[in-house]
Amino acid sequence: MIEPKDVEYVAWLARLDVSEEEKEKFTRQLGQVLEHAEKIKSLDTEDVDPTSHAIPLKNVMREDETGPCLSQEEALSGAPRTQGGYFVVPRII
Amino acid sequence: MEALYAMKAWELQDMIDRGEVSVSEVLDAVLARLEQVENEVHSYITLTLDAARAAAAEADRARDGGKSPGAAAGIPMAIKDVLCTRGIRTTCGSRILEEYIPVYDATVLERLRHAGLVLVGKANMDEFAMGSSTENSAYGPTRNPWDLERVPGGSSGGSAAAVAAGEAIWALGSDTGGSIRQPASFCGLVGMKPTYGLVSRYGLVAFASSLDQVGPIARDVRDCALLLSLIAGHDRRDSTSLRLEPPDYLSAMQGDIRGLRVGMPRELMQEGLTPGVRKAMEDCLQKFEQLGAEVDEATLPNLDYALSAYYIIAPAEASSNLARFDGVRYGLRVEGAEDMMEMYGRTRAAGFGPEVKRRIMLGTYALSAGYYEAYYGQAQKVRTLIIRDFDAAYEKYDILVSPTTPTPAFALGEKVEDPLAMYLSDVCTIPVNLAGIPAISIPCGLEDGLPVGLQIMGKVLDETTVLRAARVMEEALAFREKPGSGKGVGA
Incomplete structure (x- = not known):
């Protein structure tokens, strides 16, 4: 079953800092939900195709035409920090 | 005469058309009611009263000038805070979007604006639509107008409570696993999840993209059909939007249900139903038979x-969708981090609440290397099996019926620390989203003074039959109860 180190690893994958208290709580709660989900493993689905969308759609194509779009100012209006028309982020490497 | 704030949209539209009342008078009545009850109910996250007054005045001017003010005009409305509204803060019930102001309208908002929308405000909800009680909102819970110690349901709990309390005439919600139907049921209202793809999802902040659908919450089936007609139809900006011209649901849903084949899935009538819900269902089945259905x-x-x-499936899709909240392009950023990774981790830890974190973790786990096939892959195959089950049932039946929820509204705090118990309350509504089919909830009785809902499920794109059965049953059931003034807010 799921252990604190799994929670730690998954939290890292999800880019989500978790406190010691959350780690303990999520270990327990995720364990419960996954235990419930174990049930689906018992079904024989050997010849069953997976469904990603309930209503099947083929590729949806349309003409690639320019139309009204957001201005640079609008596109940046929600950003926490910008400079000279760019998004500003902390150091990456 | 009934108070204006308690009337149906179609009744108000008739009165407005006949010149018996102005749009501004209707709005004033709703706003006076809001003033009276909002402190107790807390249906809204953001109010847009000035814009509402301006829209009402404009509708009145249009009507005075002999022009039709549009099909939604004069009908004060609540919009779930998961739909983007240009220039109006859209929080999704989350701290991470506390100051987010969209630069565009969701397609459904655009359509409603063309029809003369009078927007009262953005309704409270479980954070990112994850929850069944509206207790997961970062802005505090909404209370059930029928009993203020109980939840209104969720995740569209603010939308349903606003309509039930008289703080809006109708509302939009979104439904990923029951988030329209369950709160409608808990609040004694009509709520509908349309067929997947009938209503555009453009501008609906995504939770689980293959399951999400926008739909109406209203006071009767006629209003529900009217509102559905206003929002349904193809949108080139949503690639999952179906290319079709929806019928006029109002005229298409006329007629009786003689000979209609009604199936009641026994799996939805098993354990966990309260006696009142079971009794209400038995009464409904009897009514169906009396009305000539089989x-x-x-x-x-x-x-x-x-x-x-x-x-x-839902947490897996959510974990992927919510990756966009990274503190870069919009939303909260926790400053002071040394590098990018630290900024992501701290921003997301501070911005998301416990249930959202739980689902991101669950989804990330289910999609991670070594577990993908066993969980996500297998769940998608189970989804196929469930769709096949519905297909087989619809060869024999025109509609399927069940309770909307196994119990009436539960108490605030009752399930908030027990995620699995909360999840189990969605057992009757979830299969509908997995199969993409349409379903409605209508009030069908009371248990201990709390509303009970009947769920009617239809075939893909057969909203018309669902609405017709709902309309005929609504008339036969003659549910006229209103929130009491003891535990509730009064009518």
């Missing part, structure tokens, strides 16, 4: 697996 027990053999499959 009622029979149906079976959906794989339904026992639906909940488990859903709680893999």
Whole structure:
């Protein structure tokens, strides 16, 4: 079953800092939900195709035409920090 | 005469058309009611009263000038805070979007604006639509207008409470696993999840993209059909939007239900139903028979697996969708981090609440290397089996019926620390989203003074039959109860 180190690893994958208290709580709660989900493993689905969308759609194509779009100012209006028309982020490497 | 704030949209539209009342008078009545009850109910996150007054005045001017002010004009409305509204803060019930102001309108908002929308405000909800009680909102819970110690349901709890309390005439919600139908049921209202793809999702902040659908919450089936007609139809900006011209639901839903084949899936009538819900269902089945329908027990053999499959698929899609909240392009950023990774981790830890974190973790786990096939892959196959079950049932029946929820509204705080118990309250509504089919909830009785809902499920794109059955049943059931003034807010 799921252990604190799994929670730690998954939290890292999800880019989500978790406190010691959350780690303990999520270990327990995720364990419960996954235990419930174990049930689906018992079904024989050997010849069953997976469904990603309930209503099947083929590729949806349309003409690639320019139309009204957001201005640079609008596109940046929600950003926490910008400079000279760019998004500003902390150091990456 | 009934108070204006308690009337149906179609009644108000008739009165406005006849010049018996102005749009501004209707709005004033709703706003006076809001003033009176909002402190207790807390239906809204953001109010847009000045814009509402301006829209009402404009509608009145248009009407005075002999022009039709549009099909939604004069009908004060609540919009779930998961739909983007240009220039109006859209929080999704989350701290991470506390100051987010969209630069565009969701397609459904655009359509409603063309029809003369009078927007009262953005309704409270479980954070990112994850929850069944509206207790997961970062802005505090909404209370059930029927009993203020109980939840209004969720995640569209603010939308439903606003309509039930008289703080809006109708509302939009979104439904990923029951988030329109369950709160409608808990609040004694009509709520509908349309067929997947009938209503555009453009501008609906995504939770689980293959399950999400926008739909109406209203006071009767006629209003529900009217509102559905206003929002349905193809949108080139949503690639999952179906290319079709929806019928006029109002005229298409006329007629009786003689000879209609009604199936009741036995898997949805099993354990966990309260006596009042069971009794209300039995009464409904009897009514169906009296109205000339052919009622029979149906079976959906794989339904026992639906909940488990859903709680893999929905969190998996959510964990992927919510990756966009990274503190870069919009929303909260926690400053002071040394590098990018630290900024992501701290921003997301501070911005998301416990349930959202839980689902991101669950989804990330189910999609991670070594577990993908066993969980996500298998859940998608189970989804196929559930769709096959519905297909087989619809060869024999025109509609399927069940309770909307196994119990009436539960108490605030009752399930908030027990995620699994909360998830189990969605057992009747979730299969519908997995199969993409339409379903409605209508009030069908009371248990201990709390509303009970009847769920009517239809075939893909057969909203018309669902609405017709709902309309005929609504008339036969003659549910006229209103929130009492003891535990509730009064009518």
